Amino acid sequence: MKDIVINVENVSKTFKTVKAVDGLSFTVEKASCFALLGPNGAGKTTMMKMIYGRALRDRGQSKIQVFGYDPAESELDIKYLSGVVPQENNLDDELNVIENLLVYARFYDIGAAEARVRIAGLLEFLELAEKVKSRIRELSGGMKRRLIIARALLNNPKLLILDEPTTGLDPQVRHLIWDKLRQLKKSGITILLTTHYMEEAFEISDSIIIMHKGRMVLEGPPRKLLQEHMERYVLEVLSGEEGERLKKLADEKNIRVDGSHEVTLFYSHNFESLESLAHGLGVWQYHLRQSNLEDLFLRTTGRALSGVE
Ligand SMILES: Nc1ncnc2c1ncn2[C@@H]1O[C@H](COP(=O)(O)OP(=O)(O)OP(=O)(O)O)[C@@H](O)[C@H]1O
Ligand SMILES: [Mg+2]
Missing domain, CATH: 3.30.70 (Alpha-Beta Plaits)
Known part of the structure; x- marks a missing residue:
């Protein structure tokens, strides 16, 4: 049997009058890359937040399991197994690059010596080693995004959740990030991603969902969907x-x-x-x-x- 990391069954989320997510179901296999696609307001971010416990799903006949945990009850267990790149950059402008990462390492109870080793490796991996002492405001948009990816990897997560990791970045940086994500996938990490770049979804995803107004429109491997529907x-x-x-x-x-x-x-x-x-x-x-x-x-x-x- 295939190893399932995320299992979502009949999940909805309502904000007052808006049904942001409407009866979604899908599964994500271990060491695969799964992409949520959809126009602005389709419900991608909301769906992701319910998976890592930042938003609660509507009550009712529904299920979310992440490594077997329900995020509505076990947010912390999931947090320790996951790394999250949110849609908005949320780095601390008062701190420099390494300080931003050290603070995060402390959240995860990673010892200072171990943290420094991991940080050096991650800055190298994301080609930011030269920026270790830079202030956040001195970084370009692409560097900030890469730093947030480094931060999400600090606790050696088994699941990486990325909400529009490459929006607004130049093609070189985008391709670099795709390469890194492919390497991470090869090493056994499961990736859940949203993107507005169809090429990105096509290049790195094993399976995608196209959502519209909170509902699923199509689901499957991108090449297969193309073959069947275009x-x-x-x-x-x-x-x-x-x-x-x-x-x-x-x-x-x-x-x-x-x-x-x-x-x-x-x-x-x-x-x-x-x-x-x-x-x-x-x-x-x-x-x-x-x-x-x-x-x-x-x-x-x-x-x-x-x-x-
Ligand atoms: N905290 C909130 N309170 C009220 N409405 C919200 C909230 N968060 C999201 N929504 C609404 O839910 C719907 C889905 O929003 P969501 O952010 O999930 O979309 P998205 O697919 O991530 O869009 P984008 O591509 O623009 O990031 C939208 O109509 C949005 O206005
Ligand atoms: Mg969003």
């Missing part, structure tokens, strides 16, 4: 007169069209049929490519909501 290829055409002509042609050929935006999108499993649709367009007028997770995301969470379940 045509393989997309032709993007800058709208205009050409767009209208092509839409008619596509209709005749049974090619799915999304014409709700400035760029008209044509979807098909057949590359040649899209190629022939693009025939005669100038190279700068179209882009023919493989479909990706972002296409699926927009389709399921509302680029063109009509016709989508």
Whole structure:
């Protein structure tokens, strides 16, 4: 049997009139990476907070188990087994880099000598060794994010929870963080993550959930979801007169069209049929490519909501 680290069954969370999470169920396997995806306000952060005990789920027929513990009752047990990177940076601006980490080590009862060894290793791992004495305000956004990841790893967690670890970071830092997360996964750490970067979810997740308004829309391995729910290829055409002509042609050929935006999108499993649709367009007028997770995301969470379940 597979080793399950997180088990969520029929969990909801209501804030006054808002149902932030609405009947979610999923499981996360040991040493896998699981991503929660969804537009702003979908309920990702709320779901995560219920997993590490920072928010209580609605009462009722529901279950959350993290390493077998219910976070509503055993927040501390889960805290000792997990590291959390919250959505907002919450470093202490009054302290420098190493002081921020030492304070945290004390929360976890890690002895000073041991803490210094771990901190040196983690700053090295996240390529921050040169910044050990820097003030927090002297760090760039990417450095702060990496420091918070280092902090989350200080207690040698078995579960790493990251709420938008790479939002606003440049591509180099994002790729560096992906590499580090892959290494951590290989070492046996389970990762739960939210992100707005579909490429990130695709690159590092074994399984994803796409949420919308607190509910699950799709769940599964990203490649499998793409295969099952999207045509393989997309032709993007800058709208205009050409767009209208092509839409008619596509209709005749049974090619799915999304014409709700400035760029008209044509979807098909057949590359040649899209190629022939693009025939005669100038190279700068179209882009023919493989479909990706972002296409699926927009389709399921509302680029063109009509016709989508
Ligand atoms: N403490 C709170 N009190 C009241 N409403 C809240 C609270 N926290 C979240 N909400 C509401 O719950 C819904 C889900 O919010 P949540 O922060 O979980 O979304 P999210 O998917 O993390 O969004 P984002 O991508 O913007 O971070 C939103 O409608 C939000 O306004
Ligand atoms: Mg959030």
